[in-house]
Amino acid sequence: MGAPKQKWTAEEEAALKAGVVKHGSGKWRTILTDPEFSSILRTRSNVDLKDKWRNINVTAVWGSRQKAKLALKKNLALPAPKTNNNQLTVSKVVQREDILDVKPLAVSSGTLHSPNSKEQVSRFKNFQLNISAIYYQ
Amino acid sequence: MGAPKQKWTAEEEAALKAGVVKHGSGKWRTILTDPEFSSILRTRSNVDLKDKWRNINVTAVWGSRQKAKLALKKNLALPAPKTNNNQLTVSKVVQREDILDVKPLAVSSGTLHSPNSKEQVSRFKNFQLNISAIYYQ
DNA sequence: CTGTAGGGCTAGGGTTGA
DNA sequence: TTCAACCCTAGCCCTACA
Numbered sequence: 001m002g003a004p005k006q007k008w009t010a011e012e013e014a015a016l017k018a019g020v021v022k023h024g025s026g027k028w029r030t031i032l033t034d035p036e037f038s039s040i041l042r043t044r045s046n047v048d049l050k051d052k053w054r055n056i057n058v059t060a061v062w063g064s065r066q067k068a069k070l071a072l073k074k075n076l077a078l079p080a081p082k083t084n085n086n087q088l089t090v091s092k093v094v095q096r097e098d099i100l101d102v103k104p105l106a107v108s109s110g111t112l113h114s115p116n117s118k119e120q121v122s123r124f125k126n127f128q129l130n131i132s133a134i135y136y137q
Numbered sequence: 138m139g140a141p142k143q144k145w146t147a148e149e150e151a152a153l154k155a156g157v158v159k160h161g162s163g164k165w166r167t168i169l170t171d172p173e174f175s176s177i178l179r180t181r182s183n184v185d186l187k188d189k190w191r192n193i194n195v196t197a198v199w200g201s202r203q204k205a206k207l208a209l210k211k212n213l214a215l216p217a218p219k220t221n222n223n224q225l226t227v228s229k230v231v232q233r234e235d236i237l238d239v240k241p242l243a244v245s246s247g248t249l250h251s252p253n254s255k256e257q258v259s260r261f262k263n264f265q266l267n268i269s270a271i272y273y274q
Numbered sequence: 275c276t277g278t279a280g281g282g283c284t285a286g287g288g289t290t291g292a
Numbered sequence: 293t294t295c296a297a298c299c300c301t302a303g304c305c306c307t308a309c310a
Contacts, residue, residue: 005285005303029277046277048304054280055302142291142297166283185298187284192296201295206287 006043008052015040016049017056025053143180145189152177153186154193162190 008016019031019041028046031037041049145153156168156178165183168174178186195202 003304007302026278050278050280051303051305058301140298144296163284182298183283187286188297188299191286196296203295 012040012044013052013056016052019049020053026050028053148177149181150189150193153189156186157190163187165190 015037016031019034019037020027022036023030023034028049031049032041032044032046044052152174153168156171156174157164159173160167160171165186168186169178169181169183181189192202195205199205199208
């Protein structure tokens with residue numbers, strides 16, 4: 001806990017993947033220095049890249065049980081498919097757990113635009129001020 | 138299947154609170170390895186300590202973690218307060234580095250509330266603003 | 275000193291059994 | 293349904309090593 005966690009955006013992840021394709025895994029500093037990615041990954045360190053890559057691969061291999069659960073839950077939680085008209089809705093039951101998430105290894109760094117203006121949160125090194133407003137009934 | 142639930146004893150809880158006072162919140166592994174508490178908390182993991190501390194604090198302010206979560210969501214879903222209403226501006230200047238976290242407002246006694254001087258709490262009829270400054274090195 | 279690899283830790287969301 | 297206890301893991305830190 002030093003600074004609030006900075007979650008990886010899809011754009012950053014894509015840039016990392018493209019960087020690994022271009023320079024190879026383990027060349028974190030090189031990827032960071034590459035002008036093709038340096039702007040997107042400006043806020044990340046080489047160690048961050050390494051850690052994120054590790055998470056990506058771990059997730060890809062997966063024998064995780066929670067993710068399977070989540071996938072199942074997600075499926076169950078889906079509202080009945082809303083088709084345009086009035087027709088019987090058929091609920092589908094997915095039984096496979098081995099699919100999920102095709103990982104695009106080579107995502108070109110096209111013009112992915114940030115979902116929003118990801119403002120750069122200032123990250124203090126040894127101080128954090130939390131303000132939370134909580135409403136209750 | 139898993140281990141049966143191991144309820145926290147009063148002694149364990151006291152040790153945890155003392156550990157937080159001594160080492161600070163978030164230093165779960167440190168508390169665990171402190172000879173002063175290691176014997177009492179022998180059967181607990183660092184994650185257990187973290188979870189228990191969360192329950193203690195959440196219970197002290199609210200009735201439950203669920204309510205807190207709901208309240209938070211409710212808060213996030215609310216549009217920004219309009220000018221007409223309660224516009225609060227809070228500023229705080231910090232200079233010291235030697236303080237360490239200000240969380241132990243949930244010490245055993247029956248009379249909680251009246252947080253210490255490091256934390257300010259403003260209460261409205263159905264609204265609470267929490268401000269906490271956390272220092273660390 | 276710089277960078278990488280890998281183990282470890284915490285925060286926070288999620289799950290579960292009583 | 294509620295909630296204390298417990299699980300899962302992204303992100304970040306620490307240390308060894310080259």
